[in-house]
Every structure is written in structure tokens, then in C-alpha cells.
Amino acid sequence: MSDGIFTLDAEVRTDLGKGASRRLRHAGKVPAVLYGADKEAVSLTLSHNKVFLAQAFEAFYSHVLTLNIAGESVEVLVKDMQRHAFKPLVMHLDFLRVDAKKELHTNVPLHFINEDKAESIKTHGGHAEHHMVDVEISCLPADLPEFIEVDLNNVELGQTLHLSDLTLPKGVSSVELNKGEDHDLAVVTVKLAKGPKAEDEDDAAEEEATEE
Structure with a gap:
């Protein structure tokens, strides 16, 4: 299994709200939020195709992932994923920052x-x-x-x-x-x-x- 599956590119988003999320999904993007490690939460967007490909692997949910955000690599875990009720779509992701020194x-x-x-x-x-x-x-x-x-x-x-x-x-x-x-x-x-x-x-x- 390629480690590339567990490395995803993300962009910081400032356009928030249900309407903005709906527009992102229509554009093939997935809205997400990154939180934890005593830092402020950050709203993100990711490519739906890459997320959908990665989430098909069981290890996606129990593997330390890497998010590339504006030139910075952040290690995270998937804490929650919202799916469409009947379509093969990922609607939203919650990521938790990982501190290498903390359990x-x-x-x-x-x-x-x-x-x-x-x-x-x-x-x-x-x-x-x-x-x-x-x-x-x-x-x-x-x-x-x-x-x-x-x-x-x-x-x-x-x-x-x-x-x-x-x-x-x-x-x-x-x-x-x-x-x-x-x-x-x-x-x-x-x-x-x-x-x-x-x-x-x-x-x-x-x-x-x-x-x-």
C-alpha cells in the first residue's frame, strides 16, 4: 500500500457556512476542520476524489495521516467522517492534530x-x-x-x-x-x-x- 494514500493536500478556507460548503461540494471539494493540540481550529478543503480513494482503505481510519497545508506538514487522525445518506460522497471530515510526544x-x-x-x-x-x-x-x-x-x-x-x-x-x-x-x-x-x-x-x- 502506497504511503501516498495517507498524504493529502489541503487548503485553508475562509468562506464558511452551509452555502459555502454546498458550493465546495459542487466543485469536487470536501469541507473539513482541523483541531486539537491546544491550537485553534482551522477550516480546510480537500479534493473529494483523493479523499474518496483514501477512505476506501481500512487503515485510513487508524493511521496517522499527513496533511500538507500551505507548505506545512501536519500529522493528524480522522476523528469523524460524514457521508451522504445514499450517494457515494464524503460530506465532511474532522481531523485531530497529533503530537508525537503525547499518547x-x-x-x-x-x-x-x-x-x-x-x-x-x-x-x-x-x-x-x-x-x-x-x-x-x-x-x-x-x-x-x-x-x-x-x-x-x-x-x-x-x-x-x-x-x-x-x-x-x-x-x-x-x-x-x-x-x-x-x-x-x-x-x-x-x-x-x-x-x-x-x-x-x-x-x-x-x-x-x-x-x-
Whole structure:
């Protein structure tokens, strides 16, 4: 993947308001705002085509991006993106400035691997029930991973993996676990997949409960 995907040119805009944003979108631009790092917020515009191309990559949302603004390079994270309700259009972006010396809090996606190899699923009829699709982490920008792997290869039928079972890269910690042991949330459970027989038994149990 080219690093160029994560470098975007931006221009400072002074023409604000809904009407101005509408004109920008008609001209193939995306309105955006840059804030954070104890600095004033700055209104920006970016090329919609380049933004749309970049946002198709999962890593766009958990990668430190570079904005080139009037000859200055600024490292940022995407904090919010507004899309059109039904058209393939990005309507607005929120960027957060990144300080290389300060820890950041952000969400990164979970990649569930080896589901097709796990004996509990392949042989014993289980299926993986995902309780999370991403996880909030804390780390320095240089340690930010694009994703966290969740290996299901040795997970047994009926077993649940929690946040404490994840292998996090060096320098990365779970925001929830940092709050205490009672925040050790469930990530994924391998459960017995229901077949027609199991569903019939559930229906029969519900009928008996209704009759009682």
C-alpha cells in the first residue's frame, strides 16, 4: 500500500457556512476542520476524489495521516467522517492534530484470524460470535497499529476471549482495561451453531413455557 494514500493536500478556507460548503461540494471539494493540540481550529478543503480513494482503505481510519497545508506538514487522525445518506460522497471530515510526544486514544479494527482452521468451528460445529469489531487503545503515534489480530485457532467451543486475552503490540494498551479488571469486556465467543433440530427444540421449549 502506497504511503501516498495517507498524504493529502489541503487548503485553508475562509468562506464558511452551509452555502459555502454546498458550493465546495459542487466543485469536487470536501469541507473539513482541523483541531486539537491546544491550537485553534482551522477550516480546510480537500479534493473529494483523493479523499474518496483514501477512505476506501481500512487503515485510513487508524493511521496517522499527513496533511500538507500551505507548505506545512501536519500529522493528524480522522476523528469523524460524514457521508451522504445514499450517494457515494464524503460530506465532511474532522481531523485531530497529533503530537508525537503525547499518547493518543483512538479505535483500531480487530482482525479475526484462523476461524476456518479452528477445530471448534471446523470440526465441532461452532461459529464465532463477534462482540466487538474494533478496540479503543492508548499509545504514542509512532506505536499506533493499523489493526489488532484476534487468533481463534485454539479457542474451544463455548469459550469467550476477553480484552485481556488480546496480544497488543509493544507500547499499546487497552483504554478499557486501564480502567480496572471489571472492564475486561468480551471480544468474541465460539458458540455451537444452531441447526434445524436445535431450533425445533427451542420452539418446543417456548410453546411449553407459553402453555404453563
